[in-house]
Amino acid sequence: MVDQPILGAPTDVRVVTAVGVLAHLAMASSFLGTILLAVVAEYLYIRSHNQFWYNTARTFSVISTIFFGVGAAFGTLVEFGLVTLWSNFISLIGEAIVLPFYLELFAFLTEVIILPLYVFTWNKIKNQVLHWIIGIAAAFGGYYSAYNILAVMASLSMRPPGLEVINLYQATGQNVVGLTDYVVKWASPADAWNMFWWGANVFIFHGILAAVILTWSIIAAIYLYFYIRDKKPERLMMLKILVPTMAILTAIQGFVLGHLQGELVLQDDPLKLAALEGMFWSGLKVDPLTSFLAYGTFNHAFWGYFSWPAYERPPAFVFIFYWVFMVIFGILLGIWSGALSLWYLFPGFFGSFSWARALANFFERSGVYLMPFFAAFASIGGAVSAESGRYPFILVQADPNPNGSPPIITGVPVGPGGLLNPTLYFPVWLAVLVLIVEIAMPSLAVFMVYLYLRRAPKYVETEVKAVEY
Template sequence: MELDSVMLSRMLTSMTLAFHIIFATIGVGVPIMISIAEFIGIKRNDPYYLLLARRWARGFTITVAVGVVTGTAIGLQLSLLWPSFMEVAGQVIALPLFMETFAFFFEAIFLGIYLYTWDRFKNRMTHWLLTIPVMIGSSASALFITTVNSFMNTPQGFELEGGKAVNIDPIAAMFNPATPSKVFHVLTTSYMTAAAVLAAIAAFAIIRGKRSEYERKALRLTMICTFIFSILTAVAGDVSAKFLAEVQPEKLAAAEWHFETEEGADLILFGTLDENNEIKYELRLPKFLSFLAGNSFDTKVIGLNEFPEDERPPLWVHYMFDLMVSIGFFVLAVSGIYILLDKLKRFNQLNKPLLWMIVASGPLAMLAIEFGWIYAEVGRQPWILRGYMKVSEAATTGDGVGLTFILFALLYLVLGVICVFVLIRMFKNTPAEAELEQRFPNL
């Protein structure tokens, strides 16, 4: 594989997105968890839930700081690495890019107020109300940036004349056909993943011998939220699949290795492809692709052979799709089993196999986010702006991308190490038990 400017630009953008999405996902999902924990703590006058909200908020600030750096890097790379794309689409997507920045500052302002006003209001619900603008800001930030990605999949709101965008309607561009399903999917998966990561932390603490009321309540809350958000994620995935079947059939066909247009199409899980595109060693669910595409086992599903070869996505996205879906159902199953055992009073803190599955659910859920975004981006190939501009036409022709890649890789390595180190030291130096005794001496 030749590392020309196009490939290096793709590699650098992919690396940035893969790193940024970790912090973006946490940034969207954790405020919801903070708000839920504090609300329950106030309503029940429960110091354990209040402490959960405090500690989650404290750690959240570190991830927000790293997310700012990586988010800024994405904006910079759009202009440096994809100048032809920005020349055509820059004015069209300027509004959501600006609104995303505005939403972040809106969130950051209220997050600062929230952090510095603990125990300063006579009515504690006043402090909880500050979580609402934080949640709105974080979710709105995800919404606006997702509309940009949606626009790249189903562009509208402009006309192309002489290589220039004219008759621009930024509102129509933002609320393009892909926006509802993509935003729904991004938000639900972010909420689910954040809850799963926090559940994994609580489960790991219990495995290590910390079995107080604080860890027990943290695990119960996060697992219930993981289960609820997993169900919503499954619904969002179903909506997305039906959208793809109607509007981007080549993307769904590549994900399912579906080559011939037919009714009653089978759903293909994993397997391998030979040089003649013959599928082997797969798990085949008869007619389920048709059901996924249109809620009927007789729905006609367009095959990949209907499209020119140079406009077909890479077939390896099939594995990204399968891994994303498999992990989603694993997290749903693990959280469902926990809730069932907890309800039946059959779960105890010594149930190590289930605890280890909960621990695994956190990083696996984050991997599912990564696999999903790889599928979303690579599944659009060869287009950067579907139907208008291919990736090869949009990339920079300048030199120095390779050196830039190395520098950014070093930056992300340093940021990642610092983030992990600070978070570990932050909570190791102030364990929950000591903080409970300090803040609630009569507990």
């Protein structure tokens, strides 16, 4: 089915949806990163009794609550928009996604109940370990919520085993109340747990690590900015936690999870592979670099991007978001965070070389601006590559073509009869209004954090101990 726009609505709807989802991902990422930092800082306080870690943990527990509160309200707006703008999505895929969304409800309730308990019981619970456990429970709620949401997102790119896409119109000549020709169902009720299959878990943990890396990169840049100005030892203590963790997670993201996700795309979605790798040709052609990375040889042939009809192909710009944004900026983030990690962890060794001190000075001063830039654009590149890569189908599956033509790409079209409600009309002025709200909500959260930090309560100050971690 050709994906043709009606009444100008699909383009507006996709832009509004994309901005809303990316903005919500930014809010969720901020919560995941800040609540984790609060829990880590409280653990360091329990070990060292250093007041700096206590103040840090308490501050970031409040910041995480701000992001959670605004993010929860914003998430409701995004969900309402998805149900309204893509009402066919619920009609055809409700059975498939009911399990992870049901589990996500309990995760969300865990956040709602325990996060305020964590924030408002500082100095109220005398047993600091017990308070820390409450923080772990609050963080678990957030991460388990993200786990289930990302499981649904993973299924949209890689069809889980046992999930069947049925074209009712072709099979029976009927559709679902005139809205969609498709329905998605499990071959067996027990197959619902396949939403969490191996491929989904690769996608899930890839997304969770991206959230932590992005948030910690921004926080590290802020601490680095002030450390360059005043050289306070507590800021260096914080950088010794943030920067090496970023370097390690970036390495895992690229060399482990990124590699595994690339293998899944290679096996299951040749059209997406062609778009990501920039294979802009028709028919079979040898790509030496991709062949070497995928198979260890230089002579494997791949189906090119133009081998499939135009209405099936992802946008050509996916190649830019994948290679320039995600891959190159991700590598640069690894270089900057890795170099600073070596300098902060082994200053005695590198400090004896003048070239090392000069290089460290370069990475410090440029890292203030470049590390969050690299992390943000790498995250955007990864998100756009994943989301656009499935266009214009959902629950994608590739099957060999018996006549030797390109593999058959099957799924649910985005257009009329598929995900798009044919009765929908979405004028441009309404799209602009919704975009303004979608941009204003995350901006409000950032402004609230700014106000809190500007007027943060003065906790009991003690002399900072020179404790190294």
